[in-house]
Amino acid sequence: MARREIEGMRSVVTGASSGIGRAIAVELVRQGARCVLLARSEDRLTKVVEECNALQGAGQVEIVAGDVTDAAVRKLAIEKSVVTYGGLDAVINNAGVGSFGRFSDSSPDRLRRIMEVNFFAAAELIRESLPALLRGTNPIVVNVGSILGHRGIPRMHEYCTSKFAMQGFSQSLRIELRAEGVDLLMVSPGTTDTEFYDNVVHGRGNVPWNKGRGTPVAVVAKKTVRAMQLGKREIVPNLNGRLLLWANRHAPHWVDRVLERFA
Numbered sequence: 552m553a554r555r556e557i558e559g560m561r562s563v564v565t566g567a568s569s570g571i572g573r574a575i576a577v578e579l580v581r582q583g584a585r586c587v588l589l590a591r592s593e594d595r596l597t598k599v600v601e602e603c604n605a606l607q608g609a610g611q612v613e614i615v616a617g618d619v620t621d622a623a624v625r626k627l628a629i630e631k632s633v634v635t636y637g638g639l640d641a642v643i644n645n646a647g648v649g650s651f652g653r654f655s656d657s658s659p660d661r662l663r664r665i666m667e668v669n670f671f672a673a674a675e676l677i678r679e680s681l682p683a684l685l686r687g688t689n690p691i692v693v694n695v696g697s698i699l700g701h702r703g704i705p706r707m708h709e710y711c712t713s714k715f716a717m718q719g720f721s722q723s724l725r726i727e728l729r730a731e732g733v734d735l736l737m738v739s740p741g742t743t744d745t746e747f748y749d750n751v752v753h754g755r756g757n758v759p760w761n762k763g764r765g766t767p768v769a770v771v772a773k774k775t776v777r778a779m780q781l782g783k784r785e786i787v788p789n790l791n792g793r794l795l796l797w798a799n800r801h802a803p804h805w806v807d808r809v810l811e812r813f814a
């Protein structure tokens with residue numbers, strides 16, 4: 552995995568209208584990268600552009616407003632980078648949604664929707680970006696998974712499934728891409744202070760855990776961009792996530808018991 556300069560890097564960031572994606576985009580632009588920001592909410596993307604433009608000596612930003620599950624929208628984002636910036640060096644697959652509720656009360660549609668956004672759209676964006684990435688400078692794919700791609704928890708089966716899929720896919724793809732000169736960084740955040748649990752597609756009012764007690768989003772973004780610079784293969788940027796992984800490695804039965812009260 553190669554070290555790389557952020558300054559001048561040409562990138563597409565999905566889910567850049569809020570939370571982790573927004574913070575990664577702002578950090579990249581602050582360090583001089585050129586970013587195409589993709590998300591559905593044009594209003595919020597415009598605000599991110601204003602924030603980026605206010606940074607001194609920063610890079611450039613363009614927006615593509617649309618659903619990441621739409622192949623035409625993904626194509627537009629890749630083309631925007633290639634046409635406006637002259638190429639593509641980084642794809643940051645960050646767009647994601649959750650759902651909260653028991654499997655026995657859930658629907659096939661919900662499982663498919665979460666998989667479409669969190670996994671299939673990301674996998675297809677990589678497939679569609681590869682021709683441009685292979686011509687890029689020190690190219691890299693960044694997949695934002697989750698600590699819940701390492702440890703499943705109750706009432707979030709759709710989400711955990713999508714993030715485990717992303718984890719396995721990334722491990723497999725990393726080795727293939729390395730031979731072609733493209734790095735793959737897997738980012739597995741723990742609980743981060745964003746609007747994620749307000750935006751779940753189901754069960755919003757029932758989420759029992761902490762709002763406002765996660766890691767600040769800027770910490771996760773800075774660690775992600777630093778890991779891109781250093782050419783790391785995987786990071787768990789939050790202390791809460793590293794603790795969960797440690798506990799699960801050493802005492803998985805105990806973690807099961809603790810999680811039972813949320814079932």
Ligand SMILES: NC(=O)c1ccc[n+]([C@@H]2O[C@H](COP(=O)([O-])OP(=O)(O)OC[C@H]3O[C@@H](n4cnc5c(N)ncnc54)[C@H](OP(=O)(O)O)[C@@H]3O)[C@@H](O)[C@H]2O)c1
Binds near residue numbers: 573592620696765
């Ligand atoms: N917050 C956490 O505790 C946490 C922990 C681990 C992993 N993560 C992961 O971090 C990533 C970002 O989540 P977040 O916490 O920053 O949540 P967030 O604030 O809700 O941000 C989600 C982003 O994804 C975009 N998005 C959602 N569905 C989309 C779609 N169909 N097409 C295009 N964009 C879409 C949203 O924009 P629009 O609504 O404008 O489309 C938004 O920009 C996700 O992959 C999530 O799974 C979060």
